[in-house]
Amino acid sequence: MKPAREYDIRYGNQLVQGESAGWSRYIVISTPTAWQTAEPFFTVKPVAVGMNQWLDRTHLEEIADSLPNDVDMVVGVGGGRALDHAKYVGFRKGLPVVLVPTIVSTGAIIHGNCGNWTGRLMNGFVCEIDPEYVLVDYELVRLAPQRLNTAGIGDVLCGYAGLSEWRHATQLGIEPPFDEELARTTIEHHAYIVENFPATFDSEGALTDASVRFIMEAVQQRDDKMLRHPSAPSADHAFCFALEYANDRLWIHGEETALGAVIIAWHSEQKPEVLVDWLDRCKVHFRPRQMGISKQELQRCLEILPKWIEDAPGGRNANSILCHTPLVGPRFEACWEWLENC
Numbered sequence: 001m002k003p004a005r006e007y008d009i010r011y012g013n014q015l016v017q018g019e020s021a022g023w024s025r026y027i028v029i030s031t032p033t034a035w036q037t038a039e040p041f042f043t044v045k046p047v048a049v050g051m052n053q054w055l056d057r058t059h060l061e062e063i064a065d066s067l068p069n070d071v072d073m074v075v076g077v078g079g080g081r082a083l084d085h086a087k088y089v090g091f092r093k094g095l096p097v098v099l100v101p102t103i104v105s106t107g108a109i110i111h112g113n114c115g116n117w118t119g120r121l122m123n124g125f126v127c128e129i130d131p132e133y134v135l136v137d138y139e140l141v142r143l144a145p146q147r148l149n150t151a152g153i154g155d156v157l158c159g160y161a162g163l164s165e166w167r168h169a170t171q172l173g174i175e176p177p178f179d180e181e182l183a184r185t186t187i188e189h190h191a192y193i194v195e196n197f198p199a200t201f202d203s204e205g206a207l208t209d210a211s212v213r214f215i216m217e218a219v220q221q222r223d224d225k226m227l228r229h230p231s232a233p234s235a236d237h238a239f240c241f242a243l244e245y246a247n248d249r250l251w252i253h254g255e256e257t258a259l260g261a262v263i264i265a266w267h268s269e270q271k272p273e274v275l276v277d278w279l280d281r282c283k284v285h286f287r288p289r290q291m292g293i294s295k296q297e298l299q300r301c302l303e304i305l306p307k308w309i310e311d312a313p314g315g316r317n318a319n320s321i322l323c324h325t326p327l328v329g330p331r332f333e334a335c336w337e338w339l340e341n342c
Helices: 015-020 032-041 057-066 080-093 146-157 161-174 181-202 209-225 237-249 255-266 272-281 294-312 331-339
Strands: 009-014 025-030 048-051 073-078 097-101 113-118 121-128 131-137
Touching: 009 113, 009 209, 009 237, 009 255, 015 032, 015 272, 025 032, 025 080, 032 048, 032 073, 048 057, 048 113, 057 113, 073 080, 080 113, 080 121, 121 255, 131 209, 146 181, 146 209, 146 255, 146 272, 161 181, 161 255, 181 209, 181 272, 237 255, 237 294, 255 331, 294 331
Parallel strands: 009 131, 025 048, 025 073, 073 097, 097 131
Antiparallel strands: 113 121
């Protein structure tokens, strides 16, 4: 697959209107809310629309097989679920894929893979396909609730978790010394975002076209700037998937990973207040009360997380503090109280 940096991402207003005018026969994969919002932007209408409900592979196959084959391409319209489903349909039918995100808070925009999900458990990838290009239409994206877009910044700043894990493990003497030089690129990327993203807001604190592009570029740059080291397990994403699995429901991905990073920073005693300040400045929701996560739901997640990671393919987060020092009992109670008051 192409690395994220090589994706053809096109930006502008009235972009979908202009591009779709030249399309002939195509099919759309979307979700009901996303398609209701986006349909008026399309000059030439699709020959059929498939609605995604979730990422279970059986569902992906059923929708794909219900759509016509005699078309020129597949267009994914919406957030991560719709975009990933569109990739699968393109792969299954041997058709090119174009992505039209209605929010810019997901790595699905700049990754060509689609997870192999059975219910809420993922086992590798079901396909890999590079989209032809991505259309980021500012007007369309800014119609979404602001938090759905700023969550993209949360999905980048959650890299603070890996830094926290390694620093903590160094203090315990169970990992090699924290390598400041190796981590420099990630640290500088975080600093750049926190310093410059709020400057893109308008006078009333709302997102602008510049804000949308900033988020998209931050997400696209994340892969190159992410700290990848065995001593920095970054269990923030494992937290996200375990939270959904434990409670059989979905939340906003970038907000979940941000919450996971805050919890890891708190549990490892690595200045969680710094990350909290960053997320607040960038208007990223991460507090359970903001996200609609109950105490019981968070507790269920943290209780099953060690086993969930142990059973996951590869087990790459197994040396996380959330595994070797589970956040349960009185420690969980202290964490919940802190989250309620931070």
